Every structure is written in C-alpha cells, then in structure tokens.
Amino acid sequence: MDAPTLTPVRTVARVETRHRLGPDAQVDDKALVFAPNDPALTDPFLLLAEDWFSSPGFEWHPHRGVETVTTVLDGVLEHGDSLGNAGALEPGDVQWMTAGRGIIHRELAYRDEHAHTLQLWLNLPAARKLTETRYQDLLAAHRPRVARTGAVVDVVSGTVDGVTGPALNHVDVQGALVRLDPGVTLRYPLPARHRAFVYVVAGRATVAGRRVAAGQTAWSDPVAGVDGGSELPLAAPDGDAPTRLMVYSGTPLREPVVFGGPFVMNRRSEITQAFADFRAGRFGDVPRQARLAYDR
Secondary structure: OOOOOOOEEEEOOOEEOOOOOOOOOOEEEEEEOOOOHHHHHHOOOEEEEEEEEEOOOOEEEEEEEEEEEEEEEEEEEEEEOOOEEEEOOOOOOOEEEOOOOEEEEEEHHHHHEEEEEEEEEEEOHHHHHOOOOOEEEOHHHOOOEEEOEEHHHHHHEEEEEOEEEEOOOOOOOEEEEEEOOOOOEEEEEOOOOOEEEEEEEOOOOEEEEEEEEOOOOEEEEEOOOOOOOOEEEOOOOOOOEEEEEEEEEEOOOOOOOOOEOOOEEEHHHHHHHHHHOOOOOOOOOOOOOOOOOOOO
C-alpha cells in the first residue's frame, strides 16, 4: 500500500517593507511595495507600486512588453486607452491590461477627487512580448469567491480550491484578494512551481510563521522538486479588525529583463525599437478622449 502523499508546506524566503517616496508631479503620495532591483528574485513579477492621487494623475503614456494589473483600494479610478476603452473602476475592481506590442493609456482620479491603487507589473515571455493588446475589467461584483469560516478568497486569476477567476492570462498566474477575520488561519493552496508574494494591505498577518505588518511583502520561492500543489499558511492575529491581503503567484519565466521606462523587453535593442515605434506612431495616435462626464 502506497504511503499518503503529503502536500508540501511553503516557507518564506524574505520579507520586504514598502518604500514611501512621497508626492511628485503626478501623485499625492507614492510607495514602491517592491522594486525591480533584481528581477530574478521576483520573476515573473516586476514591480508593485501603491499610489494615492487626485490631480493630475497619470496622463497619456505608453507601455510595451508587460501586463499591468491595477487594483482599486479606495476612491474611483478613471481610465482610457488607445483601444477605445474608457470607464471608471470602484474599490475592489481590477484592471488587467496587456500592453503587448504597444498601448497608450491614462489613469486618473474620477472628477479629480481621489484614487488609491495598487499596480502590479507582470512580465510577458519573449515569445509574447509583441502579442496583441488587450484590456480586461475584472469587477469585484462579478468575481467568484471561496468562502471559509472567517475567511474570504476573492479570486482574480487562476484557480483556488476549484474556483477560477475571470482573468485571461498569457502567463501562468494565480491571484486573489484575501480577507481574514481576527484569529483565523487559512492554508492557502498554490502550485508548487510558482513564486508567490503576500502583500499586507491592511492589518497584520503571519505568513508561514513569519510576522508581516501592513505595508510589508512576504515572498515564497518555488518548491524544488515538486510538480503538484503546495500550501502557504496564512493567519490573522486576534484583534478588532480584519486582515486584508493581496496574494499573487506565478511560474518564473527565467528570461533576461531590460527596462526602458514604460517598456520591458529582453534586449536593449528591443527597448530602442520600442521608443522608435512609439515616436513613429506605431502604437496608434495619442487618444483625444474627453474626461468622463460628471454624474452631478
């Protein structure tokens, strides 16, 4: 009789604290949750930025070679792009934009009032760097959830406990927003091949035995020699308020990464070509969309 197969329990490789950068010409405040200092350590993720803005926000700018995943934490985010998409996203909504071969877009606070967002940059593999552009609104009201006693897993991408999120993917990514009531523990399932991060949006957590506070990120590297699943223990301490987590994981691409401002490619020559293509209008014209009409 075969011995039962035990699901490996993950460990935390490191904990990082976000770096507050303060206001600049675009935002009221900015923080880098994690920066692209060593892309091999965060692969397939490149960076995670947290922004608080009212006016002017992020006016028309290009991207190529990446996907941006923007989660609205508070306020209302107004967006538009060169594909003709435009709209407003509310707290909990997620915008998944595939820049691919090139897109021009903007992100503003609706009515110049207030928006608080998290934006994750997800790398695209070399074979799909120039894929067709794509835009997805993944609205909180329409996303599936996994409910456990004292815990809710709001699935954005991939499959968690048999529940599949709505995101269409070019990269093998699992992503969710997790809420834990005080004193609750959750054994969060992840593919063993994935690199995972847990960002504490609010409250405090224990991730695989490591204490992590709001504004900190715990990283868990792929489990060597395992092809199936794994578990990452998540726990919220006793207290009065729930803990809110952003949990994303993905299979590392293990490819060269070259940054050129809003472009991310594999070689410096491709960055040079991206700038040339943008200046030549190959991303399309900079849109002339009006701001969204006020509702009052």
